[in-house]
Every structure is written in C-alpha cells, then in structure tokens.
Amino acid sequence: MPVLHQPRDLDEACTLLAELDDPMVYGGGTAIQILLKQGLLFAENLVDLSFVPGLTAIEATATGIRVGAMTPLRRMETDAQVAGVVPLAAATYGHVANPRVRNTASVGGNIAHGDYRLDPPTALLALDAQVELRSAHGQRRVPVRDFFVDFQLTAVEHGELITAIEIPAQPAGSASSYVKLSSLGENDWPSASAAALLVTEAGRRTLRLGIGALAPIPQFVSVDVSGHDLETTVEAAKAAADPLIDPIPDVRGSVTYKRRLGLVAVEDAVRRAWKDQDDD
Amino acid sequence: MRMLNLTVNGRVHDVPVDDNELLLDVLRTKVGCTSVREGCGVGACGACTVLVDGRSVSSCLALAVRHDGAEIVTADGLPGDDAVVEAFVECGAMQCGYCIPGFVLMTHELLAENPQPDAEQIAAHLEGNICRCGTYPEICAAVTSAAARGARL
Ligand SMILES: Cc1cc2nc3c(=O)[nH]c(=O)nc-3n(C[C@H](O)[C@H](O)[C@H](O)COP(=O)(O)OP(=O)(O)OC[C@H]3O[C@@H](n4cnc5c(N)ncnc54)[C@H](O)[C@@H]3O)c2cc1C
Ligand code: FES
Ligand code: FES
Numbered sequence: 186m187p188v189l190h191q192p193r194d195l196d197e198a199c200t201l202l203a204e205l206d207d208p209m210v211y212g213g214g215t216a217i218q219i220l221l222k223q224g225l226l227f228a229e230n231l232v233d234l235s236f237v238p239g240l241t242a243i244e245a246t247a248t249g250i251r252v253g254a255m256t257p258l259r260r261m262e263t264d265a266q267v268a269g270v271v272p273l274a275a276a277t278y279g280h281v282a283n284p285r286v287r288n289t290a291s292v293g294g295n296i297a298h299g300d301y302r303l304d305p306p307t308a309l310l311a312l313d314a315q316v317e318l319r320s321a322h323g324q325r326r327v328p329v330r331d332f333f334v335d336f337q338l339t340a341v342e343h344g345e346l347i348t349a350i351e352i353p354a355q356p357a358g359s360a361s362s363y364v365k366l367s368s369l370g371e372n373d374w375p376s377a378s379a380a381a382l383l384v385t386e387a388g389r390r391t392l393r394l395g396i397g398a399l400a401p402i403p404q405f406v407s408v409d410v411s412g413h414d415l416e417t418t419v420e421a422a423k424a425a426a427d428p429l430i431d432p433i434p435d436v437r438g439s440v441t442y443k444r445r446l447g448l449v450a451v452e453d454a455v456r457r458a459w460k461d462q463d464d465d
Numbered sequence: 466m467r468m469l470n471l472t473v474n475g476r477v478h479d480v481p482v483d484d485n486e487l488l489l490d491v492l493r494t495k496v497g498c499t500s501v502r503e504g505c506g507v508g509a510c511g512a513c514t515v516l517v518d519g520r521s522v523s524s525c526l527a528l529a530v531r532h533d534g535a536e537i538v539t540a541d542g543l544p545g546d547d548a549v550v551e552a553f554v555e556c557g558a559m560q561c562g563y564c565i566p567g568f569v570l571m572t573h574e575l576l577a578e579n580p581q582p583d584a585e586q587i588a589a590h591l592e593g594n595i596c597r598c599g600t601y602p603e604i605c606a607a608v609t610s611a612a613a614r615g616a617r618l
Contacts, residue, residue: 189484189530211528218487218526219507235531259520263578283593284574285523286508372592 187226191233195319195348198237203321203344205230210346212255212294215286232346240293240348243267249354251317254293254347258305259284261292270354273361273382277308280365283372293347296332299339301402301433306333307380307395308363309352310405316340317349324348333402359384360462364454365397366446368437374398376437377446381422381454383410383462392422392455396429399447404429415459419452426451469533473498474542482529489513489524492539500541500566504595511594514567515539519618521574538573538618540566548616549573549607556607560598567594572608576616582608 187209192198202208209228211217220226234240240255243264250270252261261267262279281287281295281304295305296316309329316327318341327340329350334340341347355361361382367373378397383390390411396404408425410418432443466481473496480495492498492515504512506525513525516538543550549572552558559565568591575582575590582590587608596604 186485189528191530214528214531215508215523215526218528221485222506233528233531282508283511284571284590285511285514285521285593286526288520289522289526371588 186221187228187231189231189233191236193236193238195237195239198232198234198346199319199321199344201230201232202346205232208232208344210234210294210297212291212297213257213289214294215282215290216294216298216300234291234293234346245270246351249352251349251351252292253349254291256292257288258290258292258295259287261305262287271308271312271352273308273312273355273363273380274305274352276361277304277363277380280304280363292350296329296350297339297341297347299333299337301333301336301400302374302378302398303403304363304365304375304378304397306403307378307397308361309350310395310403311361311380311382311393312352312355313393314350314352316347317351318342318345319348320345326351330405336401355382356384356386358462360458362454362457362461364450364457366450366453368442368446374437375450376443377450379426379447379450379454381451381458383455383458392418392458394422394426394451394454396426396447396451399443400429400431401433415456418459419455422451422455423448467530469529471496471532471535471537473537474539484528484530486529487525488515488517488522488527488529488532488537491529492524492537498539498541501539502563502566504564509593509595510564511567511571512564514570514594516570516574516618519574519577521571538570540569543569543618548614549576549611552611552614552616553604553607556603556610558600558603558607560600564594564596564598564600568596568604572611573616573618575608576612577618580615581612584609 207229211231211233240253268275365378368376380395382393502512504510508523
C-alpha cells in the first residue's frame with residue numbers, strides 16, 4: 186500500500202512531489218481508488234491535496250474564470266458563475282459519471298487522469314482553456330490543446346501538480362452544446378462525444394469542436410463556417426471531424442460503430458448549438 | 466493508526482483508522498452502520514452512498530482519513546417518520562432492499578437542492594444508482610411522492 190502524505194500548503198506539496206520516490210498526487214481519489222483495487226497503481230507515495238488551502242475557489246478573471254484544481258466537478262455543474270460565463274463547461278461537467286462521483290472527483294484530477302473518453306476535455310478544448318501547473322521549480326501554463334500528449338499521457342511532468350484551470354469566457358452571442366453517446370447505459374462512459382461552440386467575431390463565424398472517446402487522446406478542430414447555413418455547417422463539421430476519428434475498439438463498440446457514432450455525435454452537437462443560437 | 470472524529474447521524478464517534486481504510490469499511494465495521502453496503506466497489510452502483518456534509522458520496526471510493534470532523538448521514542440514522550422512507554414504503558419501492566438506502570439518500574440530496582423535481586430531473590440524479598431487482602418505476606413514484614410530502618432532512 187502506498188504511503189499517504191497530507192501537506193498543509195502548496196510549497197510542502199511541491200517539496201514532497203520533488204523528493205519522494207514514485208509520488209502521485211491524490212485529488213478526489215475516484216480514479217486512484219479504482220486502480221488500487223485493481224492492483225494497477227504502482228505509486229509508492231500519495232500526496233493528498235485536500236488539506237492544501239486555496240485550491241477550491243472559482244474566481245472571475247479579466248478574461249473568464251479560474252477554477253482551483255480541487256474544485257469538485259459537481260460545483261462546475263451547479264455554480265451560477267460557471268453557468269453564466271462558460272455554459273458549455275457547466276453542461277459538460279454535468280455529464281460525468283453520477284452525482285456521487287462528481288461530488289468527490291476534482292477538476293484537476295479529472296484532466297490529469299488523461300483518459301481519452303473523459304467528458305470535460307471536449308469543452309475545455311473548444312473553450313481554449315489553460316492548465317496552470319506548479320512544481321518546486323516554479324509555475325507554468327499549458328494550453329489544454331497541448332495538454333493531451335498521447336494515450337493516457339498528459340503534459341504534467343514529474344514533480345508537478347495542477348493548481349487551476351483557466352477558462353476564457355464564452356464570447357457574447359456564441360452558442361454551444363455537448364452531446365455524449367453511451368452504448369452500455371445512460372450513465373456510462375461515452376462511446377463518442379462532441380462539444381460544439383459556434384462563435385461570431387469580427388464578421389467571421391467559427392465552429393470549434395472538441396471530440397472525445399474517438400481517438401487515443403481528445404481531439405480539437407476549428408472550422409470557418411462564415412456564410413454557411415445549418416446544413417452546410419453540419420457537412421463542414423463532419424468533414425473536419427472525420428480525419429481525427431481513430432477509434433479504439435472495446436466493449437463499448439467496434440471501430441466501425443464508433444466511427445459512425447462519432448459523426449452522429451458531431452452532427453447532433455452542431456444542430457443543438459445552432460438551435461441554442463436561434464433560441465437566444 | 467490515527468483517531469478520526471466523525472459525527473454519524475448526530476452522534477460523535479472517535480474511531481481508530483488506518484491511512485488507507487475506506488469510509489465504507491469504517492462505517493460498517495467500526496461505527497456499525499450496516500445500511501451502508503458494498504455493491505460494485507467502484508462508484509457505479511450507489512449501494513454504499515452516504516451523505517457527507519449534505520452531499521452524496523460513494524463511501525467505497527472515499528478515504529476515511531479525509532473525513533475527520535465530517536457530519537455523516539446514513540440511511541439507518543434517518544428518523545422513523547422520515548418522509549422519504551415513508552414514501553418508499555407506501556409506494557412499494559423495494560424488493561430485496563439492498564439498494565434502497567442509497568436511493569433514499571440520493572433522494573434526500575435531490576430534494577434538498579430541488580424540492581419539486583420533474584421526472585427527467587429525478588432520473589438524472591438517480592441514474593447512477595442500480596437496483597438489481599428492477600424497482601425503478603416504484604422508486605421514481607416514491608421520489609415524486611416524497612417531494613409532494615415536502616420531505617426535509
Ligand atoms: C463510476 C465512474 C464512472 C465514471 N464515468 C465517467 C464519465 O462518464 N465521464 C468522465 O469524464 N469520467 C468518468 N469517470 C472518471 C472520473 O471523471 C475520474 O475518476 C475523476 O474525474 C478523476 O478525478 P479525481 O479528482 O478523483 O482524480 P484522482 O483519482 O485523485 O487522480 C486521477 C489522476 O490524476 C492525478 N491528479 C489528481 N489531481 C491532480 C492534480 N491537482 N495535479 C496533477 N495530477 C493530479 C492523479 O495522480 C492520478 O493520476 C468515472 C469514474 C467513476 C468512478
Ligand atoms: S459500492 Fe460504492 S458505488 Fe457501488
Ligand atoms: S430492491 Fe433489490 S436491488 Fe433494489
């Protein structure tokens with residue numbers, strides 16, 4: 186069994202991560218406990234962030250919001266500020282697992298988990314969020330669009346922890362939607378998912394798509410849809426998404442099935458975002 | 466081992482726990498709350514649900530030592546005339562009963578946040594709980610009935 190450490194501030198946490206053998210950050214622990222039960226966790230030391238102050242705040246910034254890494258996922262779904270500033274993020278976080286897991290799992294642990302099927306990264310990609318990292322050597326920021334490096338591999342380096350995620354506000358007049366399609370049960374991991382954000386800025390219309398569960402890492406693509414109507418936007422979205430889809434076959438579907446479902450998710454997300462914009 | 470201070474159903478308990486012990490095991494074996502049950506063990510069924518400071522948690526994934534000083538509610542600690550429990554009984558919302566403590570606590574959390582949920586909101590809050598006996602229609606009716614009674618913890 187790994188040894189549990191409970192640092193009382195960020196500096197102590199960073200020192201522990203720098204000095205311990207095989208350390209692992211313990212966020213909400215929902216993924217770590219399952220790996221422990223499955224005998225698949227090989228860390229020797231767990232560094233629990235739950236007693237580190239200052240990691241659970243949701244604050245307004247000049248450009249959007251900053252969310253502390255230990256903020257429970259459920260607050261992203263229920264917090265009025267999140268729903269107002271980044272409605273796409275609020276909707277997407279609300280689709281993770283079930284309310285109990287969302288009450289316990291953390292925003293930092295979710296993205297650090299690095300699973301290709303996670304719901305929240307799709308929205309964070311479309312919204313162009315930044316991940317704030319800290320280690321004994323200092324602080325740095327990584328765009329979410331560079332954060333997922335390879336299958337189960339993220340930009341978090343040895344000795345680093347995530348302190349916050351910064352999400353730029355959804356532009357005025359934008360419209361968005363998240364679609365999650367699960368094949369095993371209503372509340373299961375997705376077989377395919379898509380977050381669509383339609384933005385109109387300086388006369389240009391852009392569709393930003395985050396795609397989940399359809400390739401070894403979550404994918405992002407941006408399409409210029411200026412002058413398009415709904416049907417040509419849908420076609421442009423599917424054409425842009427298709428080359429990014431590289432499914433991993435498993436109990437939730439074959440390659441062929443997930444490829445088809447992926448394009449359905451993209452189409453549904455675009456149509457719902459379009460409707461969202463008409464309703465405003 | 467260290468001492469953990471837990472308030473469970475209004476009673477204070479000081480219990481010795483190991484760093485890696487799960488809240489599920491501590492509540493069952495050291496506090497005696499056997500309504501907290503293990504099903505899947507991985508957060509997916511809700512049999513082990515408890516309310517920690519009012520919020521639902523899968524105790525099968527929760528480290529006990531992170532809950533020092535917490536206020537915990539388990540289904541066996543609910544008052545005899547709890548409106549949610551009465552609604553479940555009157556609606557016949559159980560067969561073997563294994564899953565029901567979890568459903569009852571999820572219902573309390575839902576009604577505390579949203580006293581008059583519609584069918585879709587009920588399903589969205591309870592969809593992470595599994596009933597192997599398939600009592601879902603009766604459970605949904607019981608939640609609606611509990612809301613009509615103005616259930617409050
Ligand atoms: C039943 C069930 C169903 C699920 N279904 C879904 C689903 O439908 N969609 C979905 O998106 N997810 C799903 N999940 C996964 C869930 O989103 C993750 O388990 C959760 O978000 C992980 O967050 P955590 O805080 O609990 O992480 P932890 O378990 O604490 O950690 C996970 C990983 O992140 C690292 N880590 C944690 N915090 C930090 C930090 N601050 N800095 C750096 N590294 C850190 C840990 O070292 C570890 O490697 C499901 C989980 C369960 C249990
Ligand atoms: S036993 Fe904890 S959720 Fe199933
Ligand atoms: S009543 Fe038997 S599992 Fe639900």
